[in-house]
Amino acid sequence: MSTEFTYDAVVVGGGVIGASCAWHLLDAGVDDVLLLEKDRPASKASGRAAGHLSTYTSRKFEEPIRRYAIDFHRRLAADHGSIDLHEDVDHVLAHSQRGVERLRELHELDPERLSLVSGPDLAEAGSPFNADEVLAALVYDSAVHTDPYALTMALVSEAEDAGATVRLEEVTGLDRAGSGDGFTVTTAADAYAADVVVNAAGAWSGTVGSMLDVPLPVKPRTSQIAVLETHEPIEIPMFHCPDLGLYGRQELNGDVLVGGGTSTEIPDPDAFSTRAREAFLREVSERSWRIADALDDARLVNDWAGRCTATPDRRPLIGETAVPGFYVCAGFNGGGVARSPFAGRLIADLVTGVDTDFATEPYDPSRFSGTESFGVKSASTDW
Secondary structure, three states: OOOOEEEEEEEEOOOHHHHHHHHHHHHOOOOOEEEEOOOOOOOOOHHHOOOEEEOHHHHHOOHHHHHHHHHHHHHHHHHOOOOOOEEEEEEEEEOOHHHHHHHHHHHHHOOOOOEEEEHHHHHHOOOOOOOOOOOEEEEEEEEEEOOHHHHHHHHHHHHHHOOOEEEOOOEEEEEEOOOOOOEEEEEOOOEEEEEEEEEOOHHHHHHHHHOOOOOOOOEEEEEEEEEEEOOOOOOOOOEEEOOOOEEEEEOOOOOEEEEEOOOOEOOOOOOOOOOOOHHHHHHHHHHHHHOOHHHOOOEEEEEEEEEEEEOOOOOOEEEEOOOOOEEEEEOOOOOHHHHHHHHHHHHHHHHHOOOOOOOOHHHOHHHOOOOOOOOOOOOOOOO
């Protein structure tokens, strides 16, 4: 197949990360950007996420990253009526003495942004959480969440408006150009020449990397969600319960979204059910009452599952690989929706060679060999 189209950059993956990379590259002055998605935008992890933009785990990222991401999302929401940003208060709940000790440790790391309260104090304040089960809580009052599908589609639209070409084609081959400069990206429909390729393929990023013999320490993992309808109306803030392996928030219609089941590796991301597994739904049924009494007899009204990616240190891989011109932007450990603005901006800064406002070392792919053995964990459900 002969190359028919030439681009300055090809971004592989049409989720929220890929869309952000495409938009930021164009905003940084890269003229011709092609965004390739194998199915349709937001059809994988991006559209099946919980939509958490700011939680207690935001403190793990440097302040410039957190601030840039939230400001970007606010600007995007101001331009797109489909996006609603919901201010919330995140509660990290301890259901064991070990959990209480972990809350104390987390509080000591960031006492200015995190408040530590006892279970009785929560009950006295009229909290909906189960006073007989919750021993203590860490409170983060700057939480934000949104509909991740609407957010991703708005970002894809922004990229197209900025000049990106979006094609629904699966990448079947990736090779260095004959001269050694640039790449040939092959799909079933066409072949594309590009100076730069950005691997933002999420759960498939390892497969894309292997096309250039670039091993990446990423493992696809499952993220599952159950949506519960309570018999009586309840107002419940965002919550994370590592002792129970669950997290959640309230939906606009009053239903309660409960997520978890995130520590299971997916051997083959193509042979993956988008429905939540029975084992996870059973865990929600058996454990959610320990979060709030109103969830004890709640009715399951919806469920789904998505494909996230894990890395050895739970930080993403963002930067140029050992192959010059081949960049990776993957491995967000369930935080891709929240960190997508920062990720796209950092990729654009690195590709164009400008001084970046962000530290690059914590995300540099070269910090790993790519062949590491590691277990799968989630920042949302593991201490």
